[in-house]
Amino acid sequence: xxxxxxxxxxxxxxxxxxxxxxxxxxxxxxxxxxxxxxxxxxxxxxxxxxxxxxxxxxxxxxxxxxxxxxxxxxxxxxxxxxxxxxxxxxxxxxxxxxxxxxxxxxxxxxxxxxxxxxxxxxxxxxxxxxxxxxxxxxxxxxxxxxxxxxxxxxxxxxxxxxxxxxxxxxxxxxxxxxxxxxxxxxxxxxxxxxxxxxxxxxxxxxxxxxxxxxxxxxxxxxxxxxxxxxxxxxxxxxxxxxxxxxxxxxxxxxxxxxxxxxxxxxxxxxxxxxxxxxxxxxxxxxxxxxxxxxxxxxxxxxxxxxxxxxxxxxxxxxxxxxxxxxxxxxxxxxxxxxxxxxxxxxxxxxxxxxxxxxxxxxxxxxxxxxxxxxxxxxxxxxxxxxxxxxxxxxxxxxxxxxxxxxxxxxxxxxxxxxxxxxxxxxxxxxxxxxxxxxxxxxxxxxxxxxxxxxxxxxxxxxxxxxxxxxxxxxxxxxxxxxxxxxxxxxxxxxxxxxxxxxxxxxxxxxxxxxxxxxxxxxxxxxxxxxxxxxxxxxxxxxxxxxxxxxxxxxx
Numbered sequence: 001x002x003x004x005x006x007x008x009x010x011x012x013x014x015x016x017x018x019x020x021x022x023x024x025x026x027x028x029x030x031x032x033x034x035x036x037x038x039x040x041x042x043x044x045x046x047x048x049x050x051x052x053x054x055x056x057x058x059x060x061x062x063x064x065x066x067x068x069x070x071x072x073x074x075x076x077x078x079x080x081x082x083x084x085x086x087x088x089x090x091x092x093x094x095x096x097x098x099x100x101x102x103x104x105x106x107x108x109x110x111x112x113x114x115x116x117x118x119x120x121x122x123x124x125x126x127x128x129x130x131x132x133x134x135x136x137x138x139x140x141x142x143x144x145x146x147x148x149x150x151x152x153x154x155x156x157x158x159x160x161x162x163x164x165x166x167x168x169x170x171x172x173x174x175x176x177x178x179x180x181x182x183x184x185x186x187x188x189x190x191x192x193x194x195x196x197x198x199x200x201x202x203x204x205x206x207x208x209x210x211x212x213x214x215x216x217x218x219x220x221x222x223x224x225x226x227x228x229x230x231x232x233x234x235x236x237x238x239x240x241x242x243x244x245x246x247x248x249x250x251x252x253x254x255x256x257x258x259x260x261x262x263x264x265x266x267x268x269x270x271x272x273x274x275x276x277x278x279x280x281x282x283x284x285x286x287x288x289x290x291x292x293x294x295x296x297x298x299x300x301x302x303x304x305x306x307x308x309x310x311x312x313x314x315x316x317x318x319x320x321x322x323x324x325x326x327x328x329x330x331x332x333x334x335x336x337x338x339x340x341x342x343x344x345x346x347x348x349x350x351x352x353x354x355x356x357x358x359x360x361x362x363x364x365x366x367x368x369x370x371x372x373x374x375x376x377x378x379x380x381x382x383x384x385x386x387x388x389x390x391x392x393x394x395x396x397x398x399x400x401x402x403x404x405x406x407x408x409x410x411x412x413x414x415x416x417x418x419x420x421x422x423x424x425x426x427x428x429x430x431x432x433x434x435x436x437x438x439x440x441x442x443x444x445x446x447x448x449x450x451x452x453x454x455x456x457x458x459x460x461x462x463x464x465x466x467x468x469x470x471x472x473x474x475x476x477x478x479x480x481x482x483x484x485x486x487x488x489x490x491x492x493x494x495x496x497x498x499x500x501x502x503x504x505x506x507x508x509x510x511x512x513x514x515x516x517x518x519x520x521x522x523x524x525x526x527x528x529x530x531x532x533x534x535x536x537x538x539x540x541x542x543x544x545x546x547x548x549x550x551x552x553x554x555x
Contacts, residue, residue, distance in 0.1 A: 071161055074175040076145040077124070078107045082138040085439065090449035091128065091139075094322050096121045100141055107171065108145075110160050120150035127324025128451050130436055137439055137450070140324070144174075180302045182309035183235070187242040221246040225370055225388040227357050227402075229253075230284025233394030234340055235307070241347040248386070249349055252356040252375040252399075253281030255341070256334045263288060266492060275356065275375035278493040278503065279398040282353070283337045285493065289505045290485045291328030293320055314339040325454075329508030358383055359405055360391065367391050398495045400540055413536035415528065419482060420546055421520030423502050428487050428515040431455060445487065446509040452486040455517070477521050484517035486510050 087099030096118040104121060105113035122144045130137035151158050166173050181189070222245050226237045229251040240247045252275050253259060259281035265271040266278075279285045293311075295304055308321055311328075315336040320326035328336070345351060354375050361369035369387040373380050395402045407413060432440035435453035442449045458480035483503075487510030493503040504516045528538035531545060 068166060068173045069175065071164055071173065072147050072151065072158075074147065074173065076108075076147060076161075076164065077172045077174060078104060078141075078143045078145060079170055079172070081107060081141040081143060082129070083141065085137050085139070085442070085450060088139045088449075091126075091451045092319075094123055094126060094319055096123065096143075100143070103141070104143060104145070108157070108160050108164060110157060115154060115156070117150065117153035120146050120153055122146070123322055125324055126322050130439065130450075130453075137436065180305040180309065182313045183239065183306050184242060184310065184313065186306060187239065191243075222390070223248070223388045225250060225386065225391045226394055227370070227391065228284065228394035228396060228399070229282050229351075230394060230396050231286065233392070234283075234337075234344075235310075236392050236394055237344055237349055238310075238340070241344060241349050247344075247349045248388070249344065249351045250355050250357055250370070250372065251282060251351070251353050253277075253353065255282045255353050256287060256337050258353075259287070260334070272494060272497060274378070274495065274497075275354070277495060278491055279396065279495050282341065283333060284396050285398065285503075287333050287337060288330050288491065289503060290483060290488060291330060291333050291506075291508075292483070293326040293328065311336065314343070325451075327506075327508070327510075329510070330505055331507045356380075357402065360409060361385060361387070362409060403537060403540065407536060415525055415536055415539045417522055417524040418539060419518075419520035419522050420543070421479075421482075421518055423490055423504060423516055423518050425490055425514055425516040428452065428513055431486065431515045445511040445513075447511070452510040452515075454484045454486045454515075455481065456484065457481045479519065479521050482518040482520050484515070486515050487512045488516055489514060490516050 081100060081103040083097070083099040083103055087097075087102070089097050098113070100121075100123075101113045101116050101118065105111070105116060110116060123141060124144055125142035127140050128137065129140050147161055151161065164171060164173075224240055224245050224247050226233045226240070226247060226249045229237075229249055233249060233251075237247050237249045254262060254276040259276050262273045262276040262281075263278060266273070278288050281287065293308065297304065305321070308316075308326070312318055312321065316328055316332060320328065341351065352372070355372050356375040357370045357372055358380050359371040360367050361371060367388075367390070369385055370391055371383045371385055373383045393402065393406075403413065428445075429440070432443050432453045435455060436443070436450065439450060440453070443452055446452050458478060460476050461479050462476045485504035485506045488504050488506030489512055490502055491505050492500070494501045504518065506512065523539075523542065525538065528534070528542050531542065533539075533541040533545065
């Protein structure tokens, strides 16, 4: 997200007093004349591996190449199968096409591709590669081959399976079929296993066991408050409810139905609701955002797949499990959140919309509840207390009042590096042409054979001469694109009338004529300290200082 000049867009507020009131001490910003015009940060070095990590990775690869006890059991995973655009049905087809069978036949050295049964193969991942280094753009697949099914349907493949040799990243053997369910089914399976164990042991206090399942029957369920209904808060509530806790989900914003109307008023009439906008409300800041499902912790890991399958369970399209760059879009997120809310309420979760947490209730060093008020009450005159056994804070980046409150209780806070910058908008046809050349005519604003083009750029910018920086001295910083939204639009994400903060979003089809992306630099504690911002909330102070500093360079 980016912060821009505050007076570019007049906002009318529905409250008589628009001044944000924080009951906790805040630091006064330094005078603007003392702020330097050039910021410096350490060079981004990228991901590096320790020697021990390299050794473990090397051993893992060695095991993958040698530890194949029976080639006819389990699954063979075939990766980097490239099918040309001409031979592929297109981005929306996720099955096994004739063109893909041709590449599979080459991988296993089977002479006649048409004899391979498509039923023996399943597509695990599909992406589009149009890099200039390639002779032609291609769809790239990862496919699982069920050996027993393949031999059963086409016995003549048995000799070719026996000749298969594993190659890391290309052909790998998995002795057991990988089974990964959504979070709900995983919890149900765990409860079943635990129930069977307790049943054998004659039960346990507080639980009843019946037919291999268990249910909490104690006199009092643990009461847990989850603050914030973004992804973290929603999934925390889901897991706790499945485990039998008494959950209360507290959200300062509104449900998606009312939130949509408030956002419409902001876009059309420029009326900003302080507690119901692009950042606050059901689903968090991501609801009216691009809906990209991107992770760097392992795209095909069990934990990531569990989350993705949970989204599918609540209404997301199944292609997010296969797409190389899975994307939902705002139009799909809204009904998904509605389904998730109904599931939570069906399990007894109490959801309090329009309710702001103002303080924690602490007794003898333990959190025993929260103080809440109506989020429309900016003066916080009508606070009341709610008691809980535990409180989970799943608040987002815009809940600055929560961080001030935590600091007032001497709770340990650690400042994090983050990125600041601006957002650039281009005609989408220009990006299509640059990335795809002659293939750009196949995009058809999201309805064509190939996906709407995106991009990623990164560069080191020197303060002195613009040359590539050396490793010595903090004279340069990296500048890179972030959250590129093809076929999208720029939206206002302010939560304060004195700021103009923007983000990018797109709908599922990505059919807009415009593309946009953030162009940002990373700032760290060194930057905060150089501007006389110190302490755990130095980053928040920097955000405000950056907003004021930026106005100096505008006409």
